[in-house]
Amino acid sequence: MKILYNITAGNPKKLRKPIVFSVISNVINILPFTLVMQAVKIIFESYSTGAPIDTYKLWLTCGALFLSMIAMFLGEIPAYRFSFRGAYMVAAEGRAKLAEHLRKLPLGYLTSRDPGDLGNMMMGDFTLIEHCISHLMPQLVGGLVMPIIAFIGLLFLDWRMAVSMFAALPIAILIIAGTSKLQRRVGKRHMESKIYAANRLQEYLNGIGTIKAYNLTGERFVRLEKAFRRFMMESIKIEGFLQPIVLTAIACIRAGLTVMVFVGTHLLLGGELNVITFVTFLIVGTRVFDPLTSALGNFSEVHYDEQAGERIVNLLNEPILPGEKIAPEGHDIILKDVTFGYGDIKVLKDISIEMPEGSLTALVGPSGSGKSTVLKLIARFYDPQKGKILIGNEDMKIIEPESLLQKVSMVFQDVYLFQDTIGNNIRFGKEGATQAEVEEAAKRACCHDFIMKLPQGYDTPVGEGGSTLSGGEKQRISIARAILKNAPVVLLDEATASLDPENEVEIQRAINELIQGRTVIVVAHRLKTVRSADNIIVLDEGKVVEQGTHDELILQKGLYYDLWTIQQKSSRWKMSS
Numbered sequence: 001m002k003i004l005y006n007i008t009a010g011n012p013k014k015l016r017k018p019i020v021f022s023v024i025s026n027v028i029n030i031l032p033f034t035l036v037m038q039a040v041k042i043i044f045e046s047y048s049t050g051a052p053i054d055t056y057k058l059w060l061t062c063g064a065l066f067l068s069m070i071a072m073f074l075g076e077i078p079a080y081r082f083s084f085r086g087a088y089m090v091a092a093e094g095r096a097k098l099a100e101h102l103r104k105l106p107l108g109y110l111t112s113r114d115p116g117d118l119g120n121m122m123m124g125d126f127t128l129i130e131h132c133i134s135h136l137m138p139q140l141v142g143g144l145v146m147p148i149i150a151f152i153g154l155l156f157l158d159w160r161m162a163v164s165m166f167a168a169l170p171i172a173i174l175i176i177a178g179t180s181k182l183q184r185r186v187g188k189r190h191m192e193s194k195i196y197a198a199n200r201l202q203e204y205l206n207g208i209g210t211i212k213a214y215n216l217t218g219e220r221f222v223r224l225e226k227a228f229r230r231f232m233m234e235s236i237k238i239e240g241f242l243q244p245i246v247l248t249a250i251a252c253i254r255a256g257l258t259v260m261v262f263v264g265t266h267l268l269l270g271g272e273l274n275v276i277t278f279v280t281f282l283i284v285g286t287r288v289f290d291p292l293t294s295a296l297g298n299f300s301e302v303h304y305d306e307q308a309g310e311r312i313v314n315l316l317n318e319p320i321l322p323g324e325k326i327a328p329e330g331h332d333i334i335l336k337d338v339t340f341g342y343g344d345i346k347v348l349k350d351i352s353i354e355m356p357e358g359s360l361t362a363l364v365g366p367s368g369s370g371k372s373t374v375l376k377l378i379a380r381f382y383d384p385q386k387g388k389i390l391i392g393n394e395d396m397k398i399i400e401p402e403s404l405l406q407k408v409s410m411v412f413q414d415v416y417l418f419q420d421t422i423g424n425n426i427r428f429g430k431e432g433a434t435q436a437e438v439e440e441a442a443k444r445a446c447c448h449d450f451i452m453k454l455p456q457g458y459d460t461p462v463g464e465g466g467s468t469l470s471g472g473e474k475q476r477i478s479i480a481r482a483i484l485k486n487a488p489v490v491l492l493d494e495a496t497a498s499l500d501p502e503n504e505v506e507i508q509r510a511i512n513e514l515i516q517g518r519t520v521i522v523v524a525h526r527l528k529t530v531r532s533a534d535n536i537i538v539l540d541e542g543k544v545v546e547q548g549t550h551d552e553l554i555l556q557k558g559l560y561y562d563l564w565t566i567q568q569k570s571s572r573w574k575m576s577s
């Protein structure tokens, strides 16, 4: 049953209708068979007795045969429709469910996977599932129903012939079932090599600009070529391994026909079987296994598709961030003895920070000291490995992640804009916001003027990732989004890239609009922007080494003082150069 669970990406109920209607359609498909046998019987009876052919019965059989063809056609329509509908429904609902699940997973889990892998799963694996439900399953059902019904019917005609005809079938089934683990293993290796090749291709395409800039074409391409070669070898292996198994099983099934001819001849010569029955068995025997042999030819594909489904099921089983409580009203944020690392190396080591409601806290420190990581923990992209983070005196771990995110606006360095209009990109901040609200937010974020200068204003489309806008423009759009969201907590990761003076002033003005009256935590790279912060936390190698106001820290003459002095000097260098 696990196989049915996997090939439907955890939704086996969706197979009910396709299977039921495939069975019905295959039962109807047996009708013409029995009618042809009836016609043969009428003709043979006349030859064997010397009596004239019973034309009335023969015409009647022909008429029934015609009607059975219509019935076959009508029976196939729902089978076809439910198989395809089932397949597309499983894929469409599954893709939506997986996308929703991905959103709820800790970001750490997602970033640990190869970038192309998830996209591949969404499109490629679900396409395999679609194919399995729409084509392979009906074929398999047909391949089993036809011989089973034929066997039962033939038992009544002559049990000895029926048994001999199907004698070798269990051997074929044993061969297929006995090698199923091996088939899965070979299929798994093939799938892994396919995913690896897709990931290398994605990496190559994503990095094509860098590859050109640093003339890495040769080295990177060798890596990609190796991945394609490995994929090719696994494809050859899968064919080379599976074909002999399937062909042996098919040969066993066909051997049953030879056994039947021997037994039939023996019985006929011994006078224990009449010619009509023998001919009937010969006609049925040559056709009855056809659906089964073609289904077996594709059976290894079912295993293969099952693995695609299993990958999806495994991802759906990955635990989402826990927490069910609605976020509290208060917005004090407290980190208590927090330790966190992305892998084994600890990035934050036992840190404690208090950020009172309505205050502005700045996180400063050398590159890699863990500033952005603190913001990510507060946004609950990850949970700390030790210690806790409290918001409004509640442990974040018990708060429902969605409810927490409603309280938080984030403006990070790597602004992502969707392939949509500028207006809709701002509207992501508040679902259903009116045009007036969008424009108001844009005005406060100092982006209304540049938007109005664009050919289609707010309806101007932006390329994927915001590629058609400058860094400063993208940043201001993301601030407008955050202003529209109007969340009480603002997390700000200041841009490290140097902005031109005009953009810098505009962004600072936009940020001032955004942070008014809120609990703000800002990662500051340019210390002059946080001189007025209520509290400045200085991080070094994942530890809080100093904290206080700008004036207090300058007096301490510690790390902050050093950083401040260096930045003051470098800004003077810039001005004099």
Ligand SMILES: Nc1ncnc2c1ncn2[C@@H]1O[C@H](COP(=O)(O)OP(=O)(O)OP(=O)(O)O)[C@@H](O)[C@H]1O
Binding pocket: 111, 342, 343, 347, 365, 366, 367, 368, 369, 370, 371, 372, 373, 374, 523
């Ligand atoms: N997703 C990740 N996976 C693994 N390591 C990471 C990840 N993100 C950050 N790190 C590592 O964690 C450490 C702290 O990173 P973080 O971005 O918090 O530092 P930062 O102080 O904000 O640095 P910067 O000022 O350069 O932005 C760095 O050594 C970084 O390489």
